[in-house]
Amino acid sequence: MxxxxxxxxxxxxxxxxxxxxxxxxxxxxxxxxxxxxxxxxxxxxxxxxxxxxxxxxxxxxxxxxxxxxxxxxxxxxxxxxxxxxxxxxxxxxxxxxxxxxxxxxxxxxxxxxxxxxxxxxxxxxxxxxxxxxxxxxxxxxxxxSMYPDAAGPPAFRSRxxxxxxxxxxxxxxxxxxxxxxxxxxxxxxxxxxxxxxxxxxxxxxxxxxPARQLVVDALEQRKSFPGADTEGRIVLFDGATAWKSHIFDLEKQLGISEAEQPLYIVYPDEAGKWRVQAVPVSPESFESRRALPEPWRGIRDEQLSELTGIPGCIFVHQSGFIGGNQTKEGALAMATKALV
Structure with missing residues (x-):
């Protein structure tokens, strides 16, 4: 009771x-x-x-x-x-x-x-x-304290x-x-x-x-879509999805091994272009499990396409946590090449 x-x-x-x-x-x-x-x-x-x-x-x-x-x-x-x-x-x-x-x-x-x-x-x-x-x-x-091991005064005051x-x-x-x-x-x-x-x-x-179910579906299908990584390290969404608050819990729930944990998420942005985003080490972290390759970071457009050998590249952020391509196929190619 x-x-x-x-x-x-x-x-x-x-x-x-x-x-x-x-x-x-x-x-x-x-x-x-x-x-x-x-x-x-x-x-x-x-x-x-x-x-x-x-x-x-x-x-x-x-x-x-x-x-x-x-x-x-x-x-x-x-x-x-x-x-x-x-x-x-x-x-x-x-x-x-x-x-x-x-x-x-x-x-x-x-x-x-x-x-x-x-x-x-x-x-x-x-x-x-x-x-x-x-x-x-x-x-x-x-x-x-939220940060029990931090020394010194906070950088700013929040009230x-x-x-x-x-x-x-x-x-x-x-x-x-x-x-x-x-x-x-x-x-x-x-x-x-x-x-x-x-x-x-x-x-x-x-x-x-609703987002949780979409993440479940994407995780279960991550080895089977055209252009998928055989180890399931790339997750594909066909629409905008709030995935970050779910993926870590669902990895445990679905029994995904560390070797097959997702490293990159590929999804369309609001402008109809495509993004490849590195999965962070935790929901609150700015550190990625595997950031996009260092030589790509801060490079844009045609120069980036020439560097990667992948048509349609738009950018890779200077930290390597996210990049963009004109097409889904291009974003998948960027994620696949980053796995090597």
């Missing part, structure tokens, strides 16, 4: 979501919005308090109470000895946002999308939304992330406020965090999942 289905209310009882009073943060702002997505909490009262007696009355308590007891719907992370993570593959300690997502995420997605809890997209989307959205909230709230934007909705230090004002501000922050979160969910359903 899921955590959401386990929650039972007394006959006629109104559910109560409890979080802490005072200055608010992105983690409980998001956690509260996520909880309101569950049918059992859609009409819940919201109480912001640090009073132990009021906390004890909560149907679910997040970010306050010094307890992590899922059986009683208590989801705080501030207490000594708390080291919970999303799963064994993650190292980031959870905040209240991560705790709510860990225990209720699949049910929240099912409710938002209006699907049954056995929809095969839910496990994939559950992990994706933690990796792409919630984990950063957890890390920020727990003071975890445009969600945690910063939520923080700015708190009263200024020299501003007068009361509990009612702070509740209005908190609801605004919670709605902002939740709206951004579910916009990302909707984007994933509308665009990310």
């Amino acid at each position: 899921s955590d959401a289905k386990r929650i039972k209310l007394d006959q006629g009882a109104r559910p109560v979501i409890v979080t802490h009073s005072g200055t608010f943060h992105a983690d409980e702002a998001l956690a509260v919005h996520l909880l309101y997505k569950l049918p059992i909490f859609k009409d819940a009262d919201l109480v912001r308090t640090r009073d132990a007696a009021e906390i004890a009355k909560g149907t679910v308590v997040v970010d306050v109470g010094a307890e992590y007891v899922p059986e009683y719907n208590r989801y705080d992370h501030h207490q000594r000895g708390f080291f919970e993570t999303f799963d064994d593959e993650h190292k980031t300690k959870l905040s209240s946002a991560g705790l709510v997502w860990k225990h209720f995420g699949r049910d929240i997605l099912a409710a938002h999308l209006g699907v049954s809890d056995d929809d095969d997209r839910l496990p994939i989307l559950y992990k994706k939304m933690y990796d792409d959205f919630v984990e950063a909230i957890d890390a920020n709230d727990n003071g975890i 445009t992330d969600l945690s910063s934007r939520v923080s700015y909705l708190n009263p200024r230090w020299n501003e007068k406020w009361d509990d009612n004002d702070l509740m209005v501000r908190f609801r605004r922050a919670s709605n902002m965090a939740g709206s951004e979160f579910f916009d990302r969910v909707d984007d994933a359903v509308a665009a990310w999942f």
